[in-house]
Amino acid sequence: MAKNVQMKDVDIYYGKFHAVQGVNLSVPPRAVTAFIGPSGCGKSTVLRTINRMHEVIPGARVEGRVELDGEDIYRPGVDPVEVRRAVGMVFQRPNPFPTMSIRDNVVAGLKLQRVNDKAQLNEVTERSLRAANLWNEVKDRLGKPGGSLSGGQQQRLCIARAIAVQPDVLLMDEPCSALDPISTLAIEDLIGKLKQDYTIVIVTHNMQQAARVSDRTGFFNLLAVDKPGRLVELDDTEKIFSNPTEKATEDYISGRFG
Amino acid sequence: MSSTPSGENLDRRTRRRGDAIFRMLAQGSGAALLVIMAAIAVFLVLQAVPALNADTTSFLTTLKWAPDGTPSSFGIAALAFGSVLTSLLALLISVPVAVGVALATSHYAPRWLARPLAYVVDLLAAVPSVVFGLWGLTYLVPNIIAPSTSLNHYLGFIPFFASNGTYGKSIFAASIVLAVMAIPIISAISREVFIQTPRDQVEAAWAIGATKWEMVRTAILPYGRSGIISGTVLGFGRAIGETIAVALVLSANYEISLHILEPGGNTIAANIATRYGEAGEIGRGALIASGLVLFIITLIVNFGARAIVGKNSRGGAS
Numbered sequence: 001m002a003k004n005v006q007m008k009d010v011d012i013y014y015g016k017f018h019a020v021q022g023v024n025l026s027v028p029p030r031a032v033t034a035f036i037g038p039s040g041c042g043k044s045t046v047l048r049t050i051n052r053m054h055e056v057i058p059g060a061r062v063e064g065r066v067e068l069d070g071e072d073i074y075r076p077g078v079d080p081v082e083v084r085r086a087v088g089m090v091f092q093r094p095n096p097f098p099t100m101s102i103r104d105n106v107v108a109g110l111k112l113q114r115v116n117d118k119a120q121l122n123e124v125t126e127r128s129l130r131a132a133n134l135w136n137e138v139k140d141r142l143g144k145p146g147g148s149l150s151g152g153q154q155q156r157l158c159i160a161r162a163i164a165v166q167p168d169v170l171l172m173d174e175p176c177s178a179l180d181p182i183s184t185l186a187i188e189d190l191i192g193k194l195k196q197d198y199t200i201v202i203v204t205h206n207m208q209q210a211a212r213v214s215d216r217t218g219f220f221n222l223l224a225v226d227k228p229g230r231l232v233e234l235d236d237t238e239k240i241f242s243n244p245t246e247k248a249t250e251d252y253i254s255g256r257f258g
Numbered sequence: 259m260s261s262t263p264s265g266e267n268l269d270r271r272t273r274r275r276g277d278a279i280f281r282m283l284a285q286g287s288g289a290a291l292l293v294i295m296a297a298i299a300v301f302l303v304l305q306a307v308p309a310l311n312a313d314t315t316s317f318l319t320t321l322k323w324a325p326d327g328t329p330s331s332f333g334i335a336a337l338a339f340g341s342v343l344t345s346l347l348a349l350l351i352s353v354p355v356a357v358g359v360a361l362a363t364s365h366y367a368p369r370w371l372a373r374p375l376a377y378v379v380d381l382l383a384a385v386p387s388v389v390f391g392l393w394g395l396t397y398l399v400p401n402i403i404a405p406s407t408s409l410n411h412y413l414g415f416i417p418f419f420a421s422n423g424t425y426g427k428s429i430f431a432a433s434i435v436l437a438v439m440a441i442p443i444i445s446a447i448s449r450e451v452f453i454q455t456p457r458d459q460v461e462a463a464w465a466i467g468a469t470k471w472e473m474v475r476t477a478i479l480p481y482g483r484s485g486i487i488s489g490t491v492l493g494f495g496r497a498i499g500e501t502i503a504v505a506l507v508l509s510a511n512y513e514i515s516l517h518i519l520e521p522g523g524n525t526i527a528a529n530i531a532t533r534y535g536e537a538g539e540i541g542r543g544a545l546i547a548s549g550l551v552l553f554i555i556t557l558i559v560n561f562g563a564r565a566i567v568g569k570n571s572r573g574g575a576s
Contacts, residue, residue, distance in 0.1 A: 089465040091458055112472050
């Protein structure tokens with residue numbers, strides 16, 4: 001549980017398009033690491049290499065090493081399906097399975113791992129929904145379809161689904177960008193609570209959010225127009241927002257571009 | 259005085275012309291469709307009534323078809339049974355294959371293969387049914403005898419596969435021809451719905467560690483269920499309405515038998531095609547009465563499917 005993530009000289013391509021160049025970074029366990037930067041600079045792409053989700057797009061490939069506690073997840077012979085069971089993900093738009101019940105949504109990942117014991121499934125359902133701060137709102141209607149919840153509740157359901165399998169790392173790709181401020185606050189509180197147990201990496205467009213929820217912040221930017229994206233710097237959140245090393249970071253933080 | 263400098267005000271303008279024309283077209287087409295449907299039903303009933311009155315036996319339960327005999331005697335029982343049985347068997351064969359083809363072209367085959375494959379499947383839907391009938395007659399019927407014999411040998415204890423020892427121009431052969439005809443329709447419609455599965459549903463499945471097949475099962479199939487059902491209904495329509503292909507393949511008689519491997523059986527549509535030319539006045543009325551039954555069966559199936567789609571469509575495509 002709660003493994004660290006290391007990237008060593010990671011380059012990401014979509015076919016001939018060089019999307020991200022030369023990323024080296026380290027993500028500590030039991031902490032929140034935020035990726036910020038302007039649109040199209042590759043921060044979501046980098047996030048998706050941590051659970052090999054970018055491979056869903058034909059032609060995508062990665063060079064370099066991405067390690068979970070020292071184990072290279074791109075080593076030949078590694079099954080991307082197993083990687084995704086160890087690295088959970090929450091998306092920009094809440095995406096529960098609309099026709100599945102709330103309970104079945106939570107345990108969907110466990111069922112794929114052939115867990116069929118009813119008592120265990122019920123226990124995981126309750127534990128995950130409690131951990132996602134959703135239990136009290138849905139405990140009386142676990143059989144209702146996941147699509148019947150509000151947007152903010154759906155997103156917390158998706159978080160419950162992701163943590164039900166107790167992943168080593170939890171990835172969040174702009175998890176609040178489709179939510180109202182109250183739901184956003186609920187998710188941010190939840191992130192603060194979850195980091196006690198999980199390694200969390202979050203991509204956000206909202207710099208205040210990065211400042212509020214994260215311990216470490218990485219700033220991504222394009223090398224130049226039509227050039228690949230890169231990691232400009234990654235440091236303690238406090239330092240990035242008060243006294244960044246790079247000029248580009250300071251310009252972005254202070255709103256001079258982006 | 260009250261007008262703005264540009265000469266306009268905020269009152270509603272007299273109907274915008276484009277809207278009016280479009281509304282007329284849409285409403286007119288809708289109304290015309292209902293009128294045509296009603297006219298067909300009325301025509302069928304009016305033409306059928308004299309023959310039904312002349313029938314000396316019960317139309318619903320009689321097997322034989324001798325409307326022009328003395329006394330006139332005919333019934334829909336054997337024909338309706340044959341129509342429903344061949345169509346259901348055809349769907350039993352074609353739906354799994356068609357869904358497989360649809361998934362292959364939408365999610366499994368590499369792109370360079372998927373496009374031509376989808377194109378060929380669409381093309382199959384446009385092949386005239388007489389071509390399928392000729393294929394059934396000259397290729398399938400001679401070649402189905404050996405497998406039919408083995409089926410009977412090993413599974414003959416199941417009533418469906420029982421036989422008097424003759425094989426060939428059977429319900430089984432007709433159903434296979436109908437299945438081949440239904441596959442392109444079912445798979446084309448299923449594929450169109452499958453490829454519209456929202457990306458975030460697919461990614462949700464991947465992200466919880468689904469294999470490709472598990473992704474298909476958790477994201478694509480639930481979303482595509484309404485498409486599969488719509489395609490199946492259209493396939494059923496093509497199968498139950500087919501005349502010439504069935505007439506060519508089937509050695510017709512007017513009996514109700516579950517022995518699908520034996521020659522025999524008939525369908526409403528094929529019976530109309532083969533008997534209309536030689537029929538007398540009562541005979542034509544009788545055939546039209548059978549057409550009315552076909553019309554009603556199709557309506558029932560359509561409404562049934564609509565009810566299923568309506569009930570399960572939450573979250574899926576409609």
